[in-house]
Amino acid sequence: MDEQILENIPALPPHQYPLWVKLFGVGVIIATIYSLMLLPEYLVAAKKMRAAQVAYQSGNYDEAIQLYRYILETIPTSKAARIGAAEAIFSNSDKSDDEIGLTLLQGVTLDKDTWARITRVMPVEYQQYFNDVKK
Amino acid sequence: MFFIPGWLIAILTFPGVIAHEIGHRLFADWAKVPVYKVCYFRVGNPAGYVIHGPVNSLKSSFLISVGPFIVNTLLCAVITFPAVFPLYILEAEQYSWVFILLIWVGFSIGMHAFPSNEDMENLVNNVKSAKQSGPLLLAATFFAGLFRLANALRVIWFDAIYAFGVTMLLPWLFGFF
Numbered sequence: 684m685d686e687q688i689l690e691n692i693p694a695l696p697p698h699q700y701p702l703w704v705k706l707f708g709v710g711v712i713i714a715t716i717y718s719l720m721l722l723p724e725y726l727v728a729a730k731k732m733r734a735a736q737v738a739y740q741s742g743n744y745d746e747a748i749q750l751y752r753y754i755l756e757t758i759p760t761s762k763a764a765r766i767g768a769a770e771a772i773f774s775n776s777d778k779s780d781d782e783i784g785l786t787l788l789q790g791v792t793l794d795k796d797t798w799a800r801i802t803r804v805m806p807v808e809y810q811q812y813f814n815d816v817k818k
Numbered sequence: 819m820f821f822i823p824g825w826l827i828a829i830l831t832f833p834g835v836i837a838h839e840i841g842h843r844l845f846a847d848w849a850k851v852p853v854y855k856v857c858y859f860r861v862g863n864p865a866g867y868v869i870h871g872p873v874n875s876l877k878s879s880f881l882i883s884v885g886p887f888i889v890n891t892l893l894c895a896v897i898t899f900p901a902v903f904p905l906y907i908l909e910a911e912q913y914s915w916v917f918i919l920l921i922w923v924g925f926s927i928g929m930h931a932f933p934s935n936e937d938m939e940n941l942v943n944n945v946k947s948a949k950q951s952g953p954l955l956l957a958a959t960f961f962a963g964l965f966r967l968a969n970a971l972r973v974i975w976f977d978a979i980y981a982f983g984v985t986m987l988l989p990w991l992f993g994f995f
Contacts, residue, residue: 689854689869689871691853692854692855693851694852694853694854694871695852695854695855695856697847697850697853698847700840700843700877701858704836704840704858707833707836707840708840709943711833711837711893711897711923714897714919714920714923714924715893715896717916717920718896718897718898718899718900718901718920718924721900721916722900722923725900725903725904725908726900726903726992728903728908729903729907729908729989729994730910732907733907733993745873754908758904758910758911760904760910760911761904761908761909761910761911762909762910762911763907763909764908771865782922796839800839802831804843809905
């Protein structure tokens, strides 16, 4: 804008903002603080997820199960943790806990690749409990 | 590629517009530059603006022009950070409304990070009028060109692509992608 025109307009008082702008700013600050408060829980869960995947791939199934259990205690709706835990439970030498693995997969929709991965370790008699989902 | 009018995007991502203009206003106040008019949000083009007086130093000019870009980018990265984990890594089957809210606010702020072409033009003019040449003018001109390009690419959703990139930045730095 032309400087001459600007000279005729009074400048706004500095650091004085409308109430709604202040409230908006407070909202953004609260969102930022709340994000930072949520962060440790989810960051630790995500790190444990990575560690569980590594443990599973290294054949440390019991360690993987422990890690997945921790994640599910924190985020019970984690589909990746439920699938990973079931996979580890089916893979370990203790066959008495296989039913827990089956329970973990209850109500979970598995894509083709995950289903192929799971069926490699899942007892054959359990596979009858799963149905094809038409998309 | 589908086209959505700019005013509709501005309405859907209004927290970003307001945060951007608050950034301009705050930096202008801190730099003791008189502000004559502020529109934090409106349905129109531009969706928000700050009219301020002449800038007295290059540092102030940089802060007023580029400050909101830095602040919006940082806010986007931090606000969306925890919400990325249940979505992409933990694959939570129920995505809490709190995370939806954080993603929306953070993503909107990220989408409105780019300085406008006018902001960058002001910066280049201030560098020129300060009789600065060489690396400073070159850097200002280069970044002005870069942001002009980014603004032009908004038609292909570059602002959303940028916000998505910023959202993924911290998880990536923490080794998750």
